[in-house]
Amino acid sequence: MHAFMERIGHMIRHKRSIPFLFIALGVAFSAAMLIAYALTGISTFTPVLSTKVIVMESICIDIGVLLVLFEVKNGKYGLYLLSLWTWLEFLFYEASYISNVLVGIDGNQFSIGFILTVIFGLLAWVCTLISAILQKQELGWHTDPTGKEA
Amino acid sequence: MKWLNKRTxxxxxxxxxxxxxxxxxxxxxxxxxxxxxNFALKTSSYKVVKSDDEQDDAVYFEAGHQGTEAVTAYGKAVSEEAEAEGMVLLKNKNSALPLSKGDSVSTVLQSAYSFSYGSSGSGAIDATKYTNLKTALETAGLAVNTTLWDFYAANPSRQAVTYSRKGDPVYKVNALAWADYSEEARSSIHTTGGTAIVVVSxxxxxxxxxxxxxSDGYDGSYLSLTAEEIEILAELTSMKKAGELDGIVVLINTALVFETAFLQDDWMVEVNGATYTVDVDACLWVGNVGMGGVTAVAKTLVGEVNPSGKLPDTYVKDNFSSPAMAAWVLQNTTGTYAAKYQNSELLSSDAQTRYGVYTEGIYVGYRYYETRYEDIVLGRPGAGHYDYQSVVSRPFGYGLSYTAFEYSDYSVAETADGSYAVSVKVTNTGDVSGKEVVQIYLQKPYTEYDKAHGVEKASVELCGFDKTRMLAPGESQTLTITVDREQFKTYDANGYKTYILEAGEYYLATGTSSHDALNNILALKGKTVADGMDQDGNAALASLVGQDITLDTTTYAVSSETGEEITNRLDFADVNKYEGRGDNAVTYVSRSDWEGTFPKEAITLTVTAQMAEDLKTMKAITEDPEAEMPVYGASNGLSLIMLRSESYDAETWDDLLDQMTWEEQRDLVMLAGYGSKGVTSVTLPEIKAQDGPTGVVDSAEDVSFPSESIWAASFNLELIEKVGGALGEDALNVGVTGMYVPGVNIHRTPFGGRAHEYFSEDPYLSGVAVAAEIKGVQSKGVIPYVKxxxxxxxxxxxxxIGIWLNEQSAREIYLRPFEYAVAPSRGNAHGVMSSFNRAGCIWTSASSELMEDILRGEFGFDGVVLTDMALGQNAYMSYDSFVQGTDLFLDPTGAQSQFDSYASSVTFRSAIREAVHRYLYVIANYSAAMNGFSSASEIVPVTPWWQMMLMAAQASSFALGAVSTAILLLTLAQERKRRSVQTC
Structure with missing residues (x-):
């Protein structure tokens, strides 16, 4: 436990690498997507939120936090795939709403909440993917700002 | 191979x-x-497997024309014929029309180039391949000003609708100002001379x-001339007065009711501080012309066609003069229609918060304009200040001709069954052949009982018509029109709460318009210009009838179609009778006091607790103790075609329905958007349905017909039936056997957005027209869903939106066209589409009063009710509507998460089964989808190519992904092993 806390402390004091920033952003955007969805996801087209999307996004955030602490390149790729899947599940759940707006019969437009949810979700998996691509080390924990392992 | 590393x-x-x-x-x-x-890609998820039995070629419904070329040619010809008989000549000063072949014309305004053939939304068509106005005019023999045409080609119409931040639409014409015309374009009008044909669309x-x-109309609205259009018309007027032009002809190229103050001679109008004088010589209302209509327009301009249409609406000098419009403008500062409930924060969805009140009652269109006119002439108290001539430009039923007709030998004879045979001799007294529409109007007595019980009566109502054949100059024809005594009934919502026949003076009259007929009645009453009439009538064209009529409160208290009792069913939709109204109340317009009841302030309705409750959706279902859980999955060896011609109540229907699974029944009613899936257990083929009141949306060659109001204006029911048949054939040509047509809501105001899809302001004309169209469509085995x-x-x-109205206006105005459409003795339509709106607080589709009591019980409807577009519209659409008489949800996705929450209810399951029963009954008996089916035919599911492709892509990408991942893991394991060996 003491070693674990030391690692976190070391990470807080030293982590500044670009892959770290992107994975942190990815987690932040995942959380933002979840919050935006929770606050604005109920509409005339979807009177109940999608449990599947909420659960998947929560898992993404959990795994994301772990990957912020213990950067694992392959793990990040896995998170990216899960995050992409979650985002697509969200869009599928909103298919009726999207169809209605695109068909344009009623003059409905995309709400700000929906747009933000889509954008946050998109940025979540994009940032995660970028973090994974840029990470040079297989296991990125205990690195200092120069990228060397502690 | 170094590149096959872990990175790869x-x-x-x-x-x-x-x-x-x-x-x-x-x-x-x-x-x-x-x-x-499947519809878009012309694939199918089902295949029909037929036996070698000869009956496989059974054709239950035949298309008259086979193949795209033949169907298209026929459709185009019918389109032209409908336009030719429907367009209305509104003015023809000094016989400005017809023009002569060889005459020069300039087609003026951008709309000439961007001619309007159809509309947007469900009525949208692709008109890019249609004949343009210039070509049509040249084909008709006119010499068209090419310079001006080319100028418009480079500067086409910029009409558009934009949306404010709140989502309010604003339509604008954005017409090019005269100052922005090139010098070449302007001078070409001078040099061309001849006639200016001005197209206002x-x-x-x-x-x-x-x-x-x-908007940019001179009165601020979209349906009046803009400043630019007025200025150009004034310029043309100046040219005419200077002798540079022979005449000015205006084509009103829209299905919407356009304000026509400009039809006055030397019309003076002040716009933006300047005064203009416009003097138009002739005007033709041509509506949206459809595929072949522009040819008819050109032929009419040169006299090859003699216009014979009559207006299906009242054309006014002020589109805001009706009580309905007076209420509209009072309601919202933004100009939109709907008002918002007070206390709407009590409501859970924005879709519950809006309302409209039809305070005008029955006084829609000419029923208002003519009735108030009569009351002025009769000196009725409360008639107030009203000058008919300053308000009305062209009355309902008005229409000129290139020839002249004389009416004589008018007589009315009572028939054995109590109806009236009205005869009129029509003589062509002019110089060219032409057709004439004979219109018959009825006046019912406005009695003291009516005043005391809030029963309203219009001074004239259209109750019959007919059209002559083509009459040569000097030729005559006597038409006899039967007026059923049932048309004399009136709905008494407050006293007897049913239809009654009152004692009193009834009049039957003919005339060249509603106003002309009323003047004839007034003449028979002894009134003249001295009493305030705008012209003396002809008493010889009116008759006093019904002197034998005594109060009858029973004959019409039961449906003549079904024998079911007729009584108040819509109290829940009348603010003044709704149980949960609280302090809400409205004043309906009454001819007993026009001044006192004419709308003067906005109507404010406040949400009560009961209203909030009634506005909710997804309500609990009251279980029917007698409902039985349906049987599913039985093997009874039946297929749908075997039940063709079986009565609806035959027991074999139960045996067939027992064969279906719950999932099949659920999908059939839930996934009914643009058709339905095939069902293997009962051998129901895949059904395709499509939009398009004036043309099939996916027509192979974009066949389309003029706007419905043009058909109505023809007053030719045989022709309307023909149009219906042509529409049905075009649908069959692309495999469509269900059509979301026709629209029969009422032209309550000029500004209703979908007026182009509806027939008229008059319920009788709308009703007989729709019945005729339905006969045509259904004769081809295409199911129309009347909407x-x-x-x-x-x-x-x-x-x-919640629409509040009184029962008399509901029955006599808004429901009457539906009644005619579905009654077995009239249109006998087998499909109805419900509406998006509520009646009061109840979604129309969830109202058993509307669906069961009135539509089926009284009107005799035997078909299916389909909702309007249901793309996840849970804010107002409600699955409890299945128990109230709705059968199908128009949803192509079926993504309705709350449907299954009702599935445990036995009552609900029974209702679903009954909905399926109705649908299968309609398909088996009335749909061309069953063509070629015999008892040995089978439906088998197949996987269309796009599904196979997707499955293949999915499988291969997963497989490749799995293999790559496995090799990656192997590579990583090998690397780790190498490292640990090196470390050692």
Whole structure:
């Protein structure tokens, strides 16, 4: 436990690498997507939120936090795939709403909440993917700002 | 191979797995929209397997024309014929029309180039391949000003609708100002000389009403001339007075009711501080012309066609003069229709918060304009200040001809069954052949009982008509029109609460318009110009009838179609009678006091607790103790075609329905958007349905017909039936056997956005016209879904708006066309589409009063009720509507998460089964989809190519992803092993 806390402390004091920033952003955007969805996801087209999307996004955030602490390149790729899947599940759940707006019969437009949810979700998996691509080390924990392992 | 390192395998694994996820999700969406995709890609998820039995070639419904070329040619010809008989000559000073072949013309205004053939929304068509106006005019023998035409080609119409931040639509013409015309274009009009043909068009489409303000019409609305159009007309007037032009002809190229103050001679109008004088010589209302209509327009301009149409609406000098419009403009500062409830914060959804009140009652269109006129002439108290001539430009039923007709030998004879045979001799006293429409109007007595009980009576109502054959100059024809005594009834919502026949003076009259007929009645009453009439009438063309009539409160208290009792069913939709109204109350317009009851202030309604409750959706179902859980999955060896011609109540229907699974029944009623899936257990083929009141949306060659109001204006029911048949044939040509046509809501105001899809302001004309069209469509085995039932007469907030109205106006005005459409003795339509809006607080589709009591019980409807578009519209659409008489949800996706929450209810399951029963009954007996089916035919599911492709892509990407991942893991394991060996 003491070693674990030391690692976190070391990470807080030293982590500044670009892959770290992107994975942190990815987690932040995942959380933002979840919050935006929770606050604005109920509409005339979807009177109940999608449990599947909420659960998947929560898992993404959990795994994301772990990957912020213990950067694992392959793990990040896995998170990216899960995050992409979650985002697509969200869009599928909103298919009726999207169809209605695109068909344009009623003059409905995309709400700000929906747009933000889509954008946050998109940025979540994009940032995660970028973090994974840029990470040079297989296991990125205990690195200092120069990228060397502690 | 160094490149086969972990980086490569990782890249491959991630790429393939990404592809697999994307393809999977695309596949899920595609499968959810499978019916729509099949329709678009012309594939099917079902295959019909036939036996060698000869009966496989059984054709239950025949198309008159086979193949796209023949169907298209026929459709175009019928389109031209409908336009030719429907367009209305509104003015023809000094016989400005017809023109002569060889005459020079300039087609003026951008709309000449951007001619309006159709509308947007469900009525949209692709008119890019249609003949343009210039070509049509040249083909007719006129010499067209090419310089001006080319100028407009470079500067086409910029009419458009934009949306404010709040989502309010604003239609604008954005016409080019005269100052922005090139010198070449302007001078070409001088040099061409001849006649200026000015095309005034206006767009329209579903989803938005036309703008009552903030537009660029000179009165602020979209349906009046803009400053630019006025200026150009004034310029043309100056040219005419200077001798540079022979005449000015205006074509009103829109299905919308356009303000026509400009038809006055030397019309003076002040716009933007300047005064203009416009003097138009002739005017033709041509509506939206459809595929072949522009040819008819050109032929009419040169006299090859003699116009014979009569207006299906009242054309006025002020589109805001009716009580309905007076209420509209009072309601909202934004100019949109719907008002918002006070206390709307009590409501859970925005779709519950809007309302409209039809305070005008029965006084829609000419029923207002003519009735108030009569009351002025009669000196009735409360008639107030009203000058008919300053308000009305062209009355309902008006229409000129290139020839002249004389009416004589008018007589009315009572028949054995109590009806009236009205005879009129029509003589062509002019110089060219032509057709004439004989219109018969009825006046019912406005009695003291009526005044005391809030029963309203219009001074004239159209009750019959006929059209002569083509009469040569000097030729005569006597028409005899039967007026059924049942048309003399009136709905008494407050006293007897049913239809009654009152004692009193009834009049039957003919005339060249509603106003002319009324003047004839007034003449028979002894009134003249001295009493305030605008012209003396002809008493010889009117008759006093019905002197034998005594108060009858029983004969019409039962339906003549079904024998069911007729009584108040819509108290819940009348503010003054709704139980949960609280302090809400409205004043309906009454001829007993026009001044006192004419709308003067906005109507404010406050949500009560009961209203909030009634506005909710997804309500609990009251279990029927006698309902039985249906049987599913039985093997009874039946197929749908075997039940063709079986009565609806035959027991074999139960045996057939028992064969279906719950999932099949659920999907059939839930996934009824643009058709339905095939059902293997009962051998129901895949059904395709499509939009398009004036043309099939996916027509092979974009066949389309003029706007419905043009058909109505023809007053030719045989022709309307022919149009219906042509529409049906075009549908069959692309495999469509269900059509979301026709629209029969009422032209309650000029600004209702979908007016182009509806027939008229008059319920009788709408009713007989729709019945004729339905006969034509159904004769081809195409099921029409008559829409929108009910009270969807404007577009603003149509999703969920609550329409409040009294029962008399509901029955006599808004429901009458539906009654004629579905009654077995008239249209006998087998499909109805319900509306987006509510009646009061209840979604129309969830009202058993509307669906069961009135539509089926009274009107005798034997078909299916389909909702309007149900793309996840849970704010107002409610599955408890299945128990109230709705059968199908128009949803191509079936993504309705709350449906299954009702599935445990036995009553609900029984209702679903009954809905399926109705649908199967209609398909078996009335649909061309059953052509070629015999008892040995089978439906088997097949996988269309796009589904196979998706599955293949999914499988291969997952497989490749799995392999890449496995190799990656192997590579990583090997690397770790190497490292640990090195460390050692």
């Amino acid at each position: 395998w990782r890249t491959l694994a991630v790429s393939f797995l990404t592809l697999a996820i994307v393809v999977s999700m695309v596949g899920e969406v595609a499968n959810a929209y499978a019916p729509a995709l 206006r767009l329209g489409g579903e989803g938005a009403d036309l703008s009552t303000k903030k 929108h039932y009910a009270f969807n007469d404007q577009e603003d907030s149509r999703i969920g």
